Amino acid sequence: MIKFTDVQKYYGSFHALHDINLEIKDGETVVLIGPSGSGKSTLLRTINGLETVEAGQLLVDGEDVASSKTNLNKLRTNVGMVFQHFNLYNNKTILENIMLAPKIVLKRGDQENREVAERLLKRVGLADQINKYPSQLSGGQQQRIAIARSLAMNPLAILFDEPTSALDPEMVGSVLEVMKEIAANSAYTTLVVTHEMDFAKAVSDRVIFMADGRILEDAPTDKFFDHPETERARKFLSQVEHH
Amino acid sequence: MIKFTDVQKYYGSFHALHDINLEIKDGETVVLIGPSGSGKSTLLRTINGLETVEAGQLLVDGEDVASSKTNLNKLRTNVGMVFQHFNLYNNKTILENIMLAPKIVLKRGDQENREVAERLLKRVGLADQINKYPSQLSGGQQQRIAIARSLAMNPLAILFDEPTSALDPEMVGSVLEVMKEIAANSAYTTLVVTHEMDFAKAVSDRVIFMADGRILEDAPTDKFFDHPETERARKFLSQVEHH
Amino acid sequence: MKIFTDNWQTILTGFGYTIGASILGLIGSLVLGTVFALMEMTPQPVVRGSGKALVEFFRNIPLLVITLFFYVVVSHVLKINGFWAGTIALALYTSAFIAECIRGGLTSVDPGQMEGARAMGLNYTQAMMQVVLPQGFKLALPSLGNQFINLIKNSSILSFVAGLDLMYQANVISGTNLDPFNTYIVIGIFYLLLTGPLSVVMTKLENKLGGIN
């Protein structure tokens, strides 16, 4: 599904991703962890072309993301993304948020579009908030809408970038619930950047540990948490667990 | 030094202070605690006339604060105030911040003024920051400068309104150090609004507990923390200690 | 007042032309200003450069010079009368200021909005039109309002080119009745009739939006 081969990414002269080699298979649930500034968000964002890569090859669903021939907009319909700050459209209602992209990108008919939206809203437990605006909802509710918005495109993969870290503690649970359900569903390839270690342990098949723009470990979840190989990962885990 | 008799304070139709009766003696160190919105800041600000009172009598150093005959500016030279957000003059250097009011209000001569300022800066541990501007200092440093600025007026009393609550955790210690020294000095009457319970226990003679604009308890520090009388205070203490 | 009862037809004609020029000027400058702002915001360097250049150009030369240019030079080529010369100049001049307002509004829209839309597969234009621009307009509303007030006041430029507006009629009237004092006061009142209520609304709006922040 997603395949990095010797990928390099620079911000100006700053080398943000070093020699990334990584393969994620269809239906897998992978968690990406690492200290702040290690390049987790950057890696995630290259996958749907929000950041360009400078060297190496990055294939998503068989398409080369870096190639100018690739239609990025089309690729993005297959790869959903959920942001730390939700990024719901403030000028649209909840329903419009969900229906906009399917309508203008997939040209999905109004009736079907609405049915899909309502089904998804029910699934994230917010069927009654249809006509509100994002600012009228709590952070946790907004994040669940953002997830529903991604799902509405029927993506093959969903990328989550610290989806709970901007939430008040009491809001985190409801979002993790929804995410667990998605992770368990093998129809979706799921890649999650998170600091919620319990969640990571519970849902992921594999853990990728990054530091300073490099992948330091790539191991099955149990193995990673029980026997981290690098000193760096051990240190990181001990810090995170203290919070 | 400070005496409230049946003081009432309204913001428009909102009754912010109810029947305040309170006496604070020369040299005493009193801590004021209570939930958010209970009127602690308001009470403090009435003492140096930043807020007017609508009824009752408020005497500070024998002068009636509410009376139009009282020279508020003169009264304020006797009552220093340290704010949550420091409120240093952004357009002046550290030295100028400290020397301005003594110069134009007390008409203190330049040489003496400078000596006093330098002595105080040494006392708060910032003698080397004399020519910087507030924005070039950390929050903790700014707050210590704000305290020095108050002390430079040789006040009889100093009011602190949550002086550490806008600081990063690692900055809090240095400010509390300076405050402890002031509280211990019986030349100053000290009134502190704070959520730092350890600090309160360590330095104060008395605790005033407020809720909903009323004083619910007024007791010696040990007694208050060991045997709070009201249910409200007990609940408040248990909440605060959990953080 | 006597000035009004004697000249009400003239004054109301002028009032009509002033309103006409203001509304046409507003529409024109909103459209152009938005185009300029979008040009200034695109990543494409040539388009962005031209957008900036156009805005700086119209911002830094007097409205009167633009007006006279249209009136005495452009009118050689295109047949336009004073009213249209003035109104076109007004729209061009104001569009530079409107572009600044809208650009300000657009830059204060959270960049996450653009990203969110792009990540869903919308292209740049779709994301701009559906998500960013509507929010940018809303944020720009108070400053747009102030520009509209300026535009109404600036419509008095039409008097230089016989645009038949209020100011022009004021000069016609005071040239006849030789009472400039009362004439200009009456005409002033008519301008206030337009700008006054708008400025009250704008102050309210500014306070309201300021209060949220």
Place this chain on the structure above:
Amino acid sequence: QRSQARENDSLQTVKTTHVMRWGVKSDTRLFGLISPKTGQSEGFDVDISRAITAQIAKQTGTKIKPEFTPVTTSSKIQLLKNHQVDAVAASMTITPERAKVVNFSKPYFPAGQSLLVKRGSPVKNIRDLNRPDATIIGVMGTTALETTKQFAPKAKVIAMPDNSQAFSALQSGQGDAMTTDNAILYGFSSQSPNVEVVGGTFTNQPYGLAVDKGQTQLQREVDQALVTIRQNGTYERLIKKWFGNIPGLDWRELLK
């Protein structure tokens, strides 16, 4: 400070301040046109004002210097009423309407209304313009606007703030003809070969010098000065100086 020195009597003011302030045009070729070289208005009006001032100085036995303020057609009376000038020499037609608010001298220039058209235009006289699709360009505040409406009631008349803008409007095709006093139109035709004056004058509207209403003392002095300069040849010299070289105009006509 001068406003304090001035009394209600303009003549007295002129004598005590030794200055006579004239309102003259800044945009009217042959009468009052600012020259970029000197930055001052030059023309027949300006020269007449100088001659009259000199003559009044002689008549009253005081030293008087002329001073010039540029005025527009629409502001000249206003400035006179406001005492911002003492007299106006601004190609100003004598009309009963204006005579109600100012005192005119005897006529000093035999003007009449005429038409200026693009060379080769089918318009030959004012009657050709009496149709609804014709547009005549005039100048704001001039009498020509009113008379045009009498002679060509069907035509549309638009008014420009000053002569040069009216001329620009004609040049840019905003109207079929420009109308105002013949002398002014000759000014334009002498300058631009692509236009011509047609149809002769269709009105008789001589120019007068104006002082504020009730300033009969000053007006009398002006009138007397006018008579004197006509007699001593100054007037003829000035007419010849300004109107001697205009194609199609015999300057001697103006002396009749």
Place this chain on the structure above:
Amino acid sequence: MILSAFSATNLHYLLGGLGITIGVSVISIIISFIFGTLFGVVLYEEVPYFSRTLQLLVNTIRNLPLLLLIFFTYFALPKLGVELNAFAATVVAMSVFESTMISQIIRGGLLSVGKGQSEGALSTGMTKWEALWYILLPQGLKNSIPPLISQFISLVKDTSLATAIVLTEMTFRSQVIYGQNPNYMIPMFALITALYFIVNYSLSLLSKWFERRLAL
């Protein structure tokens, strides 16, 4: 042929007009800055009765076209015994109008300083006016610099309106020159456009420079 538009005589005359344009601008900027600041302070301090009256006046004047004020000053004020030549009338009208605009800017600048700064000063015993003078005004003025400069740019441009009362500033003089010869029109428009642009764009660069410095 067209180059003769830029003859020494014409250029000399036009640049003289630029001198008047700048002269009117500088004088009006100085006067309106002084009064604007004064009014801005009064509006900010909410002096009883006085501020409300001033606010009403300010709102009335700034909602009128400047051109109307210029005409009024030149043609109508003499009726009240105030007699001004075109230059003085322009300066007076512009100063009155711009003072009201600037007062709003200064008031905004003072408001942007924040309540904490004045409370800090008051709590050390300074009077309201001392706090204003030493603490609020220096910061408020600094915050006002960018909008003030835009206002000054407007002012420079608006001097062209004085053409209407025959002030022989730059725009007027360009008309005199192309009045001599219609072929001079385009060259004159190009020239004065360039001159206005240079003056105003320099001002806006100054403003950007200030903004960058203040951002530090």
